[in-house]
Amino acid sequence: MMNTRFAQRIAVLLAMLVTVGACGDREQAATSALSSTGSLLRYVPADTPYVAATAGDVPDDLADKMEPIVDKALAAYHDLLQALAANAAGAPQESEESGFPAEAESLIGGLERLMSVQGLRDAGIDRDSDFAVYGVGLLPVLRISLTDGDLMRSVIDQLETDAGKEMTLASIGNEQYRYVEDEEVRLIVAVFGNELVMALAPTALADADLSRLLGITLPEENIATAGTLSAAAERHGLSDYMIAMIDFERLAATFIDAPTGINAELLSLMQYDASVLNDTCKNEIRSIASIMPRAVSGYTEMTVSRIASKLVVELRQDVATGLATISGAVPGLGTRQGGLLSFGVSIDPLAAREFYTTQLDKLEAEPYQCELLADLQATAAAGRGVLNQPVPPIVYGIKGFLAVIDDMSGFAPANFVPPADINMRFMLAIDNPEGLLAMGTMFSPELAALDLGPDGVPVRLDMAQIAATGNSVHLAMSDSALALAVGDGAEVGLPGMLAAEIAEQSPIMSMDMDSGRYYQMIGNAMAGDDQFDQLPEVKVAVEELNGISMALLDRVSFDIFLTSQGIEVLSDAALKP
Numbered sequence: 001m002m003n004t005r006f007a008q009r010i011a012v013l014l015a016m017l018v019t020v021g022a023c024g025d026r027e028q029a030a031t032s033a034l035s036s037t038g039s040l041l042r043y044v045p046a047d048t049p050y051v052a053a054t055a056g057d058v059p060d061d062l063a064d065k066m067e068p069i070v071d072k073a074l075a076a077y078h079d080l081l082q083a084l085a086a087n088a089a090g091a092p093q094e095s096e097e098s099g100f101p102a103e104a105e106s107l108i109g110g111l112e113r114l115m116s117v118q119g120l121r122d123a124g125i126d127r128d129s130d131f132a133v134y135g136v137g138l139l140p141v142l143r144i145s146l147t148d149g150d151l152m153r154s155v156i157d158q159l160e161t162d163a164g165k166e167m168t169l170a171s172i173g174n175e176q177y178r179y180v181e182d183e184e185v186r187l188i189v190a191v192f193g194n195e196l197v198m199a200l201a202p203t204a205l206a207d208a209d210l211s212r213l214l215g216i217t218l219p220e221e222n223i224a225t226a227g228t229l230s231a232a233a234e235r236h237g238l239s240d241y242m243i244a245m246i247d248f249e250r251l252a253a254t255f256i257d258a259p260t261g262i263n264a265e266l267l268s269l270m271q272y273d274a275s276v277l278n279d280t281c282k283n284e285i286r287s288i289a290s291i292m293p294r295a296v297s298g299y300t301e302m303t304v305s306r307i308a309s310k311l312v313v314e315l316r317q318d319v320a321t322g323l324a325t326i327s328g329a330v331p332g333l334g335t336r337q338g339g340l341l342s343f344g345v346s347i348d349p350l351a352a353r354e355f356y357t358t359q360l361d362k363l364e365a366e367p368y369q370c371e372l373l374a375d376l377q378a379t380a381a382a383g384r385g386v387l388n389q390p391v392p393p394i395v396y397g398i399k400g401f402l403a404v405i406d407d408m409s410g411f412a413p414a415n416f417v418p419p420a421d422i423n424m425r426f427m428l429a430i431d432n433p434e435g436l437l438a439m440g441t442m443f444s445p446e447l448a449a450l451d452l453g454p455d456g457v458p459v460r461l462d463m464a465q466i467a468a469t470g471n472s473v474h475l476a477m478s479d480s481a482l483a484l485a486v487g488d489g490a491e492v493g494l495p496g497m498l499a500a501e502i503a504e505q506s507p508i509m510s511m512d513m514d515s516g517r518y519y520q521m522i523g524n525a526m527a528g529d530d531q532f533d534q535l536p537e538v539k540v541a542v543e544e545l546n547g548i549s550m551a552l553l554d555r556v557s558f559d560i561f562l563t564s565q566g567i568e569v570l571s572d573a574a575l576k577p
Helices: 004-021 030-034 060-090 104-114 117-122 149-163 207-213 228-236 248-256 261-269 279-291 317-323 349-365 371-387 393-397 433-441 464-469 490-499 515-527 536-552
Strands: 050-053 131-136 139-145 168-172 175-181 185-192 195-202 243-247 294-302 306-314 341-346 398-409 421-430 473-477 481-486 509-514 553-563 566-575
Touching: 030 228, 060 117, 060 536, 149 185, 149 195, 168 207, 195 207, 195 261, 207 261, 228 243, 228 294, 243 248, 248 261, 248 279, 248 294, 279 371, 317 349, 317 553, 349 371, 349 393, 393 398, 393 433, 398 490, 421 433, 421 490, 433 473, 433 481, 473 490, 481 490, 509 515, 515 536, 515 553, 536 553
Parallel strands: none
Antiparallel strands: 050 131, 050 243, 131 139, 139 195, 168 175, 175 185, 185 195, 243 294, 294 306, 306 566, 341 398, 341 509, 398 421, 421 481, 473 481, 509 553, 553 566
């Protein structure tokens, strides 16, 4: 019988291939697709604690653009896996569980036929293929729609032949499935009709529960008819291409309330008994889970020139409202700065202190009584100690910073080599920049000699230490920020940086980068990496993947906002023509 680790690699690699292979356009509206009972969502129970699924597909022009890139990426990943397997196989093994199993290279060789868009299609995965990863209770299931189930059956047969091992064949009702198992866990791989199903289950799971897990017995209510995903998509402005959700309250309830269905058998096998929790502990744990009830993610735009996504960590209303006040006011933060890389953070320390104080007040006014939460309750006293530490008043005037790297060269982080040349700007937003500058003059006569006013005009800073680096440094100041430029000509950007508008809703964190230049810099850094030089096949494969990223991505950015709904992470990838 084939060992479990080998079958797990089949599952992981097949899932990776499906993720890149399932793209196309059936032009369905988000709400209708996510409510369709004819999709894979019909297998997902309405009370699932987690799910990630495609219901619609990307536009055909984007799929056409991505196909040659996917082909190159699959080939590069195959080369990388093969190189890593060969390297691990040649390394000394300390135990049976370390490194790749002996059959890894034959498995990867067998997967070569799948490492192309055409290979995926030959296995039954094409543009119309959808996938869903979800929980039946706590147990995970991966389901993929296929154009022809016989194609996937042939692929799995061939993978077993290549590896020289076979899975055990079993049946439930009129359906057959394959599996491998150890003493506790069974990994199931099955093709039912034109769908591939993979699942993890306890070895002793009853047939009735196994039938529900594999979707042979459909759930009494599924997530499509319940409207859960369509409502989440509408609330957060997400499309139907792919949406993911984790319900933290439901996960917590699994271990608090009396278990039912598959969870009852699973928790019994785990020898977990929720009845040992008293009502106080149950209520307090449920209250903690309500602080962050759910996380939802998906795509907001998917076109031939741009892919944008959103992750929302939903928060209880009082927590979300309080957190929304702590963003600071940093000019230009959240707007695209150009250059190689920009990164910034905004935070109002006084508002953050007030929010933290409010949370400590609540912990002290209604302390947790559950013994399991004693350590959490103890943080209240520790938090008071932190708040009682003396803080220089000027700290409460800091609102955040923004750094912009326009250019950089000679950077080799793997070998701890700093940039040989850099052109950058840095701005610290602060209520009293003149006071901060005055503090600096106490330690630097060069700063004291500067004729720097709050007019945004750059002034050169001459210091022997700076001259030794070969770079020029300029300072500039406004009424609300102090800025520094490093590199010849970098000072030209300081006046505009200081005068930039402050967004009405400022992100708490923002990053933007020129992907082509960034990956080129990474490639140059790898060229001087001694570790990569010792693994030439791995180096070639990684360089190929790096080149694919350079060819695909123009600029990539993300912004994190604290809103009335919770923590929102917006990412944006501009694609090259």
